[in-house]
Amino acid sequence: MVSKPTRLSAQDWARAALQAIADGGLAAVGVEPLARTLGVTKGSFYAHYRNRDELIAAALAEWGRSHGDESLAAFAAIADPAQRLRDLLTAVVQAVQPLAPSVHLSLLGDRNDPRVQDVVQRVNRARLDLLARTYRELGLSPGRAESRARVAYAAILGLMHLAQTDPDAPRAAVLADEAAAVFLP
Known part of the structure; x- marks a missing residue:
């Protein structure tokens, strides 16, 4: 029995x-390479998007949703601010994977692109707020x-950067405890 290909x-x-x-970065987004990665033809792409720019806009919108207000709602609902900060710092530090690429940090390389400026600004604002x-x-x-808030957020971005470049970074649990100790008043 031959299985039908999954429709993307x-x-x-x-x-x-x-x-x-x-x-x-944005330069790495190409229809043909993505089609090869996904194991489909370019026709699959054109069933959803007219061009690469539409795909980039959709990807940036998805990242903005999943890393801005929507992703922060559960933290914002925590009534105790000390617990909220601990949980937020723990989640961020535990999400950072050694040597793993980051959309946020990669987008900074494309910071002059107005689409990138807008979405990064919205995500930054939600987190800073x-x-x-x-x-x-x-x-x-x-x-x-x-x-x-700015100092704490800068530290979070710094931890993300170190995780991309430091294979000897301490375990996430250790970093989470240290981050809470440093950033709780």
């Missing part, structure tokens, strides 16, 4: 494009909460 969805293509972006709100609820003044 537009979201399958967008996810494959995100992996390509993580591996090599949650961190600043958390620090305000922990008793910091609004200005100090905003500053602490």
